[in-house]
Amino acid sequence: MIAVKDRKIALANIGVAYAAFLIGTLAGLLQVFIRNDALQLPAWLDYYQILTAHGVLLALIFTTFFIFAFFTTGMSKSIGTFGPKVRLYSWVGFWVTLFGTVMATVMIVSGKASVLYTFYAPLKASGWFYVGLALFIIGTWISSFALIGHYMAWRRKNKGHLSPLFAFMTITTIVMWLIACLGVVATVLFQYIPWAFGWTDTINVELSRSLFWYFGHPLVYFWLLPAYMAWYLIVPKLLGVKVFSDSLARLSFVLFILFSIPVGFHHQLTEPGISNFWKFLQVVLTFMVIVPSLMTAFTMFANFEISGRKKGAVGLFGWFRMLPWKDVRFTSIFIAMAFFIPGGAGGIINASFQLNEVVHNTLWIVGHFHITVGTPVAMTFMGLTFWLIPYLTGRQFTKSMQRLGFVQIITWTIGMLLMSTSQHILGLLGAPRRTAYAGYNNHPSALEWFDGILTSHVTMAVGGSILFLSAMILMYIVIMTMFLSPKAERPEDFVEFPLAESDKEHTPKFLENWAIWVGIAFALIFIAYAIPIGDMIQNAPPGSKGFITW
Amino acid sequence: MHLHKYEKIWLVFGIASLIVFLSVVGVSAFSHDHTPSGGMDTIDPEKVNETAPFDNPGVSQLDDDTYQVTIVAMAFGYNAPEMKVPAGKEIIFKVTSTDVVHSFTIDNTKVNMMVVPGQITTKSYTFEKPGKYLILCNEYCGTGHHMMSSEIEVY
Structure with a gap:
């Protein structure tokens, strides 16, 4: 059990994460019904406000706070209790992030920032919305530096040793996050804030979009890497095996630093201002991420097979039946992984240069991120929640909670299958994303979209409703394990932190030489971005004034 | 290793x-x-209506086999009178915006162009089948975003 003071930091983060989850999923439920024309919002509330809130609260707030809760707990467990400075800065980081969150959320709810979570200029929100965003990022930096400080203290005390795998992966994720945020910080501080407060008249739109996406793609990996940490470190423990290969795990993580950042143009393939050469170069870099992804997939199946055979499985696929299906901590993460197979394949389609035209900004994309961040990441976090909260509160995870956990993940699976399949198909037919209900004057091709069985209004609404039900069951489990479940008293009632052992005897030292990896990362970023960004600044058209079109 | x-x-x-x-x-x-659609040409977003070819939006024939369609996108519609083009000929679409970011997307085709103020997006496309195609904006542009649509007739 980790120190009480460290547990408080983690629990505060989880609390905020699930408060955001509650409001965010409610906004999601409202959306499916508005899109189906089954619900009319009151005049003071608008579809795009709800859409902004849904995106920001779930994709940004829920994920970030949960990730810091997971990091705090794991770092305290694997490299020791936080010192007073680390603890202080973790709290400062938490409050600054929360303050920024509240500020941005108030602006969204009061209708001063219906700019969606991509906040593309020249849509001009209140300046305080951008200040809120900046504070959010700065807060995560403070928390990040607290964890880096904790890690450096460990390294000083253990000269010549590789750090434990959990600490290494945490720092990898944080390093990637810090480099990625440079883009969004640059555009928010130097472009949006001066422009929104009227200190400058115009904004360079294409530059702001490119800086946003420099950040926007690694943001996805900031969600995904903590989920991968659970796959690499928690799952083997649940299976009763060691980490398959310590060096491969480290190598795949540093490759994610290298290939998740210089790739933002694949979100901008159909727009002007970037030449085809640079778009294609970044497409190639994007695809490099397939290499560590394949390594991860191999490792997962190796773990499954080794574990099954240890338990006496025979035949080519006998190990599959031996997996601990009755353990909700495992089954949840297994389903999360399964969803990532079509999710990853869809990502390859989206990034395939000219093929992107078929799906760009259609509902396909919405389907895509619901089976990437919305299930593989979110359901892994759910699987972690089942033990993380009781571990931190010292309460029991009772049999009835375990059963309820199964109901929760199965309903989430069914709801997501229905909703995301229908979104993928609708997108291929041409239905746009981020769009309130519109029949386009009953144009025949717009009416055709919703004719299929899987693409009917009913399927999406049923899927969305089941998902909301599942979210509420999860909220019940969270509240019970946080405040109400019986305290663990006998040793066997305590919930453990299932962290697998990792054999680092044969791991080469250069894998933890940050100078190498950060150096290569910046070199790749320079190659991929220096010339096109320079061009956007030098050959910029006259800038744009702000518009408030909502 | x-x-x-x-x-x-x-x-x-x-x-x-x-x-x-x-x-x-x-x-x-x-x-x-x-x-994919793109292009490196720029334009002053406040002078779109005075700058060629956007001062005279719509269809123009460049040569026997090529047509150009010039469109000005704005919240919440497209300025391009009478979009009628022949099937089987190369159509070059040129689009820009006078305000925020939009898209110019023709349903059932590969024409799916982001429209960024200050930039001119270009895409060449050849329609195979005649018909009336729905044009819509698939990039959020404000309250009326879902009303932003038009139609192109292919003969």
Whole structure:
């Protein structure tokens, strides 16, 4: 059990994460019904406000706070209790992030920032919305530096040793996050804030979009890497095996630093201002991420097979039946992984240069991120929640909670299958994303979209409703394990932190030489971005004034 | 660093497929001109209506086999009178915006262009079948975003 003071930091983060989850999923439920024309919002509330809130609260707030809760707990467990400075800065980081969150959320709810979570200029929100965003990022930096400080203290005390795998992966994720945020910080501080407060008249739109996406793609990996940490470190423990290969795990993580950042143009393939050469170069870099992804997939199946055979499985696929299906901590993460197979394949389609035209900004994309961040990441976090909260509160995870956990993940699976399949198909037919209900004057091709069985209004609404039900069951489990479940008293009632052992005897030292990896990362970023960004600044058209079109 | 034999096979197969796949995409893009919409031309977003070719939006014939359609996108509609073009001929679409970011997307085609103020987006497309095609904006542009649509007739 980790120190009480460290547990408080983690629990505060989880609390905020699930408060955001509650409001965010409610906004999601409202959306499916508005899109189906089954619900009319009151005049003071608008579809795009709800859409902004849904995106920001779930994709940004829920994920970030949960990730810091997971990091705090794991770092305290694997490299020791936080010192007073680390603890202080973790709290400062938490409050600054929360303050920024509240500020941005108030602006969204009061209708001063219906700019969606991509906040593309020249849509001009209140300046305080951008200040809120900046504070959010700065807060995560403070928390990040607290964890880096904790890690450096460990390294000083253990000269010549590789750090434990959990600490290494945490720092990898944080390093990637810090480099990625440079883009969004640059555009928010130097472009949006001066422009929104009227200190400058115009904004360079294409530059702001490119800086946003420099950040926007690694943001996805900031969600995904903590989920991968659970796959690499928690799952083997649940299976009763060691980490398959310590060096491969480290190598795949540093490759994610290298290939998740210089790739933002694949979100901008159909727009002007970037030449085809640079778009294609970044497409190639994007695809490099397939290499560590394949390594991860191999490792997962190796773990499954080794574990099954240890338990006496025979035949080519006998190990599959031996997996601990009755353990909700495992089954949840297994389903999360399964969803990532079509999710990853869809990502390859989206990034395939000219093929992107078929799906760009259609509902396909919405389907895509619901089976990437919305299930593989979110359901892994759910699987972690089942033990993380009781571990931190010292309460029991009772049999009835375990059963309820199964109901929760199965309903989430069914709801997501229905909703995301229908979104993928609708997108291929041409239905746009981020769009309130519109029949386009009953144009025949717009009416055709919703004719299929899987693409009917009913399927999406049923899927969305089941998902909301599942979210509420999860909220019940969270509240019970946080405040109400019986305290663990006998040793066997305590919930453990299932962290697998990792054999680092044969791991080469250069894998933890940050100078190498950060150096290569910046070199790749320079190659991929220096010339096109320079061009956007030098050959910029006259800038744009702000518009408030909502 | 030790790699399991099966892992080596798996990674070699994966990386080889990746190279084949990227080559297919690259060759198709650069030797067959299958590139997504784009373009490097810029324009003053406040002077769109005075700048050629956007001062006179709509369809114009460039030569026997090529037509140009010039469109001004704005919240929440497209300024391009009478969009009628022939099937089987190359149509060059040129779009820009006078305000925020929009898209110019023609349903059931590969025409899916981001429209960024200050920039001119270009896309060449040849319609195969005549008919009335729905045009819509698929980039959020404000309260009336879902009303932003138009139609192009292919004869």
